[in-house]
Amino acid sequence: MAAAARLALLLLLGCVGLLRPVGYCPPGWSYFYLSCLKYFSEPLSWDEAESRCEGFQEGAHLAWVENIHEAVTLRKVISYYQQVQPVWIGLQKNKER
Structure with a gap:
């Protein structure tokens, strides 16, 4: 239970999943591999962080890594951000393994 409480204090790094040209990210967001990233400093659980991302725009979700x-x-x-607190990213189990 203590681990779950600690997880609830993690932060999120959101990613807008829609393809956008460079320079098209909203103010406060950074362009990253055809997506826009934003760091949010509010402590949230993983589910809350994912919901927060989804609430910004259709197709938005926690950042994930493809390569x-x-x-x-x-x-x-x-x-850079983990110097202050941990950061959430989205993960998905590879179904082929």
């Missing part, structure tokens, strides 16, 4: 280049870049972004 090694994205992983390296996203790791750099996350490590």
Whole structure:
């Protein structure tokens, strides 16, 4: 239960999943691999963080990694924010394994 309480204090890194041209991200958002990212500092559970992302725009969700280049870049972004608190990202189990 203590672990769940700690998880509820994690932060989210949101990703708008719609394809947008560079420079089209809303104010306060950063362009990242055909998506827009935003760091939110409010403590939320994973479910709350995902709902918050989904509430911004259709197709928005927590950030996820699809290749090694994205992983390296996203790791750099996350490590900057993790100096303050942990960060949520979206994960999905590979159904082929």
